[in-house]
Amino acid sequence: MKGIQLSKYVKAPHELKVTELPDPKPGPDDYLIEVHAAATNFFDILQIQGKYQHQPPFPWISGAEFAGIVLATPSGSSNPRFPVGAKVFGATQGAYATKCVAKEVSLLPVPEDWSFHEAAGLFVTAPTSYGALVVRAGVKKGDYVLVHAAAGGVGLAAVQIAKAYGATVIATAGSARKLEVAKNFGADHVIDYRDGNWPDQVRKLTPKGRGVDIVYDPVGLVDKSTKCIAWNGRILVVGFAAGSIEKVAMNKVLLKNISIVGIHWGQYAVREKETVPVVWSGIMKLIKEGKFKGTEFTDKEFVGLESVPDALKALGGRETWGKVVVKVPQRETKL
Numbered sequence: 001m002k003g004i005q006l007s008k009y010v011k012a013p014h015e016l017k018v019t020e021l022p023d024p025k026p027g028p029d030d031y032l033i034e035v036h037a038a039a040t041n042f043f044d045i046l047q048i049q050g051k052y053q054h055q056p057p058f059p060w061i062s063g064a065e066f067a068g069i070v071l072a073t074p075s076g077s078s079n080p081r082f083p084v085g086a087k088v089f090g091a092t093q094g095a096y097a098t099k100c101v102a103k104e105v106s107l108l109p110v111p112e113d114w115s116f117h118e119a120a121g122l123f124v125t126a127p128t129s130y131g132a133l134v135v136r137a138g139v140k141k142g143d144y145v146l147v148h149a150a151a152g153g154v155g156l157a158a159v160q161i162a163k164a165y166g167a168t169v170i171a172t173a174g175s176a177r178k179l180e181v182a183k184n185f186g187a188d189h190v191i192d193y194r195d196g197n198w199p200d201q202v203r204k205l206t207p208k209g210r211g212v213d214i215v216y217d218p219v220g221l222v223d224k225s226t227k228c229i230a231w232n233g234r235i236l237v238v239g240f241a242a243g244s245i246e247k248v249a250m251n252k253v254l255l256k257n258i259s260i261v262g263i264h265w266g267q268y269a270v271r272e273k274e275t276v277p278v279v280w281s282g283i284m285k286l287i288k289e290g291k292f293k294g295t296e297f298t299d300k301e302f303v304g305l306e307s308v309p310d311a312l313k314a315l316g317g318r319e320t321w322g323k324v325v326v327k328v329p330q331r332e333t334k335l
Helices: 042-048 125-136 153-164 176-184 198-204 222-228 250-255 265-271 275-288 305-316
Strands: 030-039 065-072 087-091 099-103 107-109 144-147 168-173 189-192 212-217 229-237 259-262 325-327
Touching (some): 153 168, 153 176, 198 222, 222 250, 305 325
8 A cells, every 4th residue: 555654753744755555454443444535634744743642653654534435344343333345434543545444433434425525524623613512512593603713624614513503603714715715604704813803893793792602712712702702601612723822811701701611522532432422413414404514625636645745734834724635546446
């Protein structure tokens, strides 16, 4: 097979190379997957530089999210969920390759009528946003929801989920193109957060200027968002894309009865397993109802593992929106 394997850390994505490698050897609990699309994530960039919290021992293959076809089922299972030939998406270490291995718990069926390209970027973003808005914040019809970085992968998922639950969505982004994308995915109002008075603009869009009910924040804009949140509002701490962990004036939290709520989706599989299938059931229902679509970046195409460095560079340079997905061409599959 071909893959992007590291035997030492690199300074930047352009140092990554595609090489011929032995096929992965599945363990008794592993599925063997033929990869047809692989999605990029910011943590992929951190991992190749040795800056991520999960660093596998060398040598290892980079990449995490993928979609593809089951080539072999676990030898240790008499009743595997996915048969040979099934179309699946999921996450595992080693997605930047033509083949990978993955555990059943990290796989889901590709939604009907979805392409591999669309499904590859679903595993991380959709449940993060659904878990935040539905499980943690209890979004409901009539709510006003402020989504920061709304044109990002989790942001576009959040916009769609909030709209599906009957909320009015105010989206922020940092360029005209990204604001346009957020609007195309259902945002009712869009605001450029490079404008310093964006909290005032947000507040004016709410009934009687009361402020928003929920703030979805993957950036690190909690403190400024307290200026435009309503009484009993909920601020969802999703991430820190701005690069620093902010400090919040807690008197504002007290005076407005604000709840600051964290969402660490990756830990649900460890600490709250029973919630995982509930979340995915909700997401699949929205997909079936046509209320949630793939968020893959379409302004430029990335084809072949050789394009992974360019895809990661574009992602890291914030030149993109949604999920940047690399198509992985395969020879005709023989099952």
